[in-house]
Amino acid sequence: MKILLIEDEIKIAEFTILGLTSAGFKVTHVSNGAAGLAAMLEGGFDLVILDVMLPALNGFEVLEKARELGSKIPVIFLTAKGELPNRLKGFEMGGDDYISKPFFVEELVARLKAIKARKNNDDPDEIVVGEVCLKKVSNRVAWQGTSTLLSQREFSLVEFLMRSPGHIYSRQEILKHVWAISFNPETNVVDVYIQRIRKKLNRNQPEGIEFPIETIRGVGYRFCSESKVSS
Amino acid sequence: MRNSLRWKIFGNIVLAVFIIFMVNRIIAQRLTPAAVRSSIKEYIASSVEACKDVAENRDRFLGCALQNSEDVIYGGLARHYILCLPEGSFSTEQSTICNQIRGVTSDDTAELVSASVEISEHKVNGEIWFVANLKSNPAGLMVATRQFDIDNYVYSLWNLRAQVVTFTAPFIIICLLILTWYCSSLIMAPIRQIEEALKKLSSKNLDQPIDIVPVYKEFDNFIAVFELLRIRLNESFVQARRFAGDASHELKTPLTILRGNAERVIARLPTGSEEQIRMRSVADEVERLIEITEKLLLLSSADANIIQHDMKEVSISNVIGQLVLDSQIFQSKLNITSELQQKIFWNCDQNLINQLFYNLYTNAVKYNIEDGWIKIKLVKTDHGFEFAISNPTTNLPDDLAKKAFDRFYRGDSSRTRDIDGLGLGLSLAQEIARVHGSELIMEVSTENIVTLRLSYPANVV
Numbered sequence: 001m002k003i004l005l006i007e008d009e010i011k012i013a014e015f016t017i018l019g020l021t022s023a024g025f026k027v028t029h030v031s032n033g034a035a036g037l038a039a040m041l042e043g044g045f046d047l048v049i050l051d052v053m054l055p056a057l058n059g060f061e062v063l064e065k066a067r068e069l070g071s072k073i074p075v076i077f078l079t080a081k082g083e084l085p086n087r088l089k090g091f092e093m094g095g096d097d098y099i100s101k102p103f104f105v106e107e108l109v110a111r112l113k114a115i116k117a118r119k120n121n122d123d124p125d126e127i128v129v130g131e132v133c134l135k136k137v138s139n140r141v142a143w144q145g146t147s148t149l150l151s152q153r154e155f156s157l158v159e160f161l162m163r164s165p166g167h168i169y170s171r172q173e174i175l176k177h178v179w180a181i182s183f184n185p186e187t188n189v190v191d192v193y194i195q196r197i198r199k200k201l202n203r204n205q206p207e208g209i210e211f212p213i214e215t216i217r218g219v220g221y222r223f224c225s226e227s228k229v230s231s
Numbered sequence: 232m233r234n235s236l237r238w239k240i241f242g243n244i245v246l247a248v249f250i251i252f253m254v255n256r257i258i259a260q261r262l263t264p265a266a267v268r269s270s271i272k273e274y275i276a277s278s279v280e281a282c283k284d285v286a287e288n289r290d291r292f293l294g295c296a297l298q299n300s301e302d303v304i305y306g307g308l309a310r311h312y313i314l315c316l317p318e319g320s321f322s323t324e325q326s327t328i329c330n331q332i333r334g335v336t337s338d339d340t341a342e343l344v345s346a347s348v349e350i351s352e353h354k355v356n357g358e359i360w361f362v363a364n365l366k367s368n369p370a371g372l373m374v375a376t377r378q379f380d381i382d383n384y385v386y387s388l389w390n391l392r393a394q395v396v397t398f399t400a401p402f403i404i405i406c407l408l409i410l411t412w413y414c415s416s417l418i419m420a421p422i423r424q425i426e427e428a429l430k431k432l433s434s435k436n437l438d439q440p441i442d443i444v445p446v447y448k449e450f451d452n453f454i455a456v457f458e459l460l461r462i463r464l465n466e467s468f469v470q471a472r473r474f475a476g477d478a479s480h481e482l483k484t485p486l487t488i489l490r491g492n493a494e495r496v497i498a499r500l501p502t503g504s505e506e507q508i509r510m511r512s513v514a515d516e517v518e519r520l521i522e523i524t525e526k527l528l529l530l531s532s533a534d535a536n537i538i539q540h541d542m543k544e545v546s547i548s549n550v551i552g553q554l555v556l557d558s559q560i561f562q563s564k565l566n567i568t569s570e571l572q573q574k575i576f577w578n579c580d581q582n583l584i585n586q587l588f589y590n591l592y593t594n595a596v597k598y599n600i601e602d603g604w605i606k607i608k609l610v611k612t613d614h615g616f617e618f619a620i621s622n623p624t625t626n627l628p629d630d631l632a633k634k635a636f637d638r639f640y641r642g643d644s645s646r647t648r649d650i651d652g653l654g655l656g657l658s659l660a661q662e663i664a665r666v667h668g669s670e671l672i673m674e675v676s677t678e679n680i681v682t683l684r685l686s687y688p689a690n691v692v
Contacts, residue, residue: 009484015491022498102487102521105494168497168507172515179557181589187561218508219497 001116004045005029006036006062007078008054012101016049019105023164025112033057040066045073047115049108050095052079063093074115078103104173106164113163129165130225132212134158143211146204153178154197157190161213161223170220194221241411245404252396260389271381272361274305275312276344279363279374283347286372289314304388311380315373331355332362332375341369352378421450425457435536437465475531479524486524490517526655530638533662540580540666547584548575551609551618554588558605562596566604575609575616577687579667587663588618590656591683595622598681615669615687624681631681632673636661657683665689 003025007013010031017027028045030036033054040048040062052059063075074096097111125136133142139155140147150158156178161169171190175181179189194213201211212224282295292314300306315329332353341351347367353360359378365371428441441461445454493514500507532538548571555569577584595605599622608619634640639654657673660683664671670689674682 009488011488012484012491015488015495018495019491101483102490105491166498167494168502168511170511170515170518172518176518180585189557189561192560216507217503219503219511 001046001112002026002028002044003112004036004039004048006031006033006039006048006054006059007051008032009051016105016108020109020112023105023109023112025109033059033062037062037065040071040073041069043071043073046119047112048073048075050075050077052077060093063095067094074119076108076111076115078108106167110163127159127162129162129223130212132162134162141201143201144205144209148201148204150197150200154193154200157193158197158213158223161221165223165225168216168220168222174221190221237411237415240415241408244407244411248403248407256393264385267385268381271305271308271385272342272344272350274300274303274308275361275363275374275376276348276350278309278312279348279365279372280345283365283372286314286316305384308376308381308384311376311384313375313377315375317371328355328360328375329373332360332373341366421445421447421453425454428457432461435534437461437468469535472531472535475527476535479528479531482520482524486517486521490514490521493517523655526659530655530659530662533659533666538583538662538666540583542578542580544576544578545581545584546574547577547579547616547618548573548609550581550584551588551607554592555607558592558596562605564602565596565599566602567607568604569607569609571607571609572611572616575611577616577667583663583666587660587685590660591620591685594656594660594683595620595681598622598624600625612686617687618685619682621680621682624679627675627679627681632675635673636671 001024003020005013005016005020005027007016007029008031013029013031017029020027028039030039034056036048036050036054037057039045050059050062054062057065059077059079066073075094076097076099077095078099079101096115099108099111127134127136131143134140134155135142135147136159139150139152141150141155141158157174160174160177169177174190194215197213198211202209205211214222214224216222278296278299281299282292285291285295293309293312296309296312297306300309313325313328315325315332332355335353335355341349341364343349343366344363347365348363349366349369350361350363353362353375361376361378361381363374363376424443424445428443432441441454441458443454445451493510497507497510497514500510529538551569551571555567555571558565558567592605592607599605603623606619606621608617608621610617628634636658637654638658640658657671661671664685667687668689669685669687671683671685674684676682
């Protein structure tokens, strides 16, 4: 999947490119609006990540011109202004999604994948990573031939980790995304939930086969794309 | 006790009136006897002039004199006249006086007071008599009045005047009082106007012009100066506000870069290595900075009255229900109980009120006692609802309820060192409550129980 990144802040572009590349995307970076518009019209990209605050032409203007000239390429807006009017404006202009700074590259990757899935007409209610398949409607996890029902929070947690396989999330990040709380409530609730999930999923498995959520001591948790077989 | 302007004005007016009375009295008593005497002489002369034709009959003469002087203040003096005629007087006593006066020559030359009457002063037996006679016939008709009687009469007039003043004093004072009240109300009216305008003025509506047309044009300048003050205040306020907002905005880009790179590094470092753990804690601190920045941005937009919100009908029973469920898992050591009425809806921004309730909850956790409890209550009221969250605490500063909503306030500083937080939560919660037309207050009981109470709609004071 080829991505066009239009972002004037070189350092943001740098780590974004790094993150996207390691997630398997091919990224072309352009650092101003005019060049971005030209590249968009030239074609050859599957998706555009567009910063709003750009020199020469701002992001909204770039999209407006591109749409006028017939480009239908999906666009994700990227901006420091996370407030509502901008967000609405972004959608009005024909943007497909909107992500506000400071953002996680992993979140961006997840959004890209969602748009890709929509485009490929994949079942949007299913997330498949390695041998694990999440079924959104039923809150079930299919793994190793068994299907297990999870509670809403458990399911959200697994889903969150699975969106960026291999990435290590801290407890704080997990709390923020899964419980939607951006403070430290001095709790070990994440650990409790991870334990529960493991218990539920490993219950019917033979000894030694474990659900691929890995604890990185002192750092956090990550979802491994392949099931770990403990020796 | 502090002075009241009205009483002060009133006191001064009363004092002024008293002084005027006294000065008037002193001037009248000390400086006017000569004038009084000459006007008395004129009066005597005029009554003699008017009644000289009926002088043969004493009764008729006196009657005439009294009648002639009905409107004159000295009218009563006619009773003290002694009428001396060449053929003798009315009584022997008076005849004696008449003869004595005739026997004594005047000290000074007679003074012509009216057209045909002259008055001279005679000293008889140590007493001074004012004697009026016709110039054409000095030996004929003579009207004598003793100075003692004149003085007595004048004195009684003074007394009468003093009496009148005494009787009318209360009435005058009441009049003055009413006058003072009326005048001060007149003066106070524009001041009250400004007072009303000032009362409405807060940091939230500083940008709106003060819409007063003063009752009196004399106050135009005053209002203009006041308006200028508001403009200046607003300018510096906008500046300060913009600064916080701009600073937060500017911080976002470097923070994004910092976090993005930290996350990349964490992913690349050997799993579980010490470097990875250290990097994780760096990333967590960056996360904290981002959180502070976001809160400051939200607070500064609250100050600028430009909080963005997306109002929807939300079941707060569910929101709080979820909070209670979460909290029971979050805090296994705290005994969390709740009493929630179902099906309470609120037209609010889901995102903001989540922050509001979680902030209140976190506050209750952070400042709880060991193995303490939290009570959460949600009840319907007549027009809305009331939410309350209580927890026991220790080391309560006396001014907690006042200062709790201050930014960066974190309670007793000796205790809060080990409490993680910024001291922005409650002030943010209050701003969010305000945006939603509700009111957040803190109550502290004597048993060291802190209750945060959110009521919607806000109690209009």
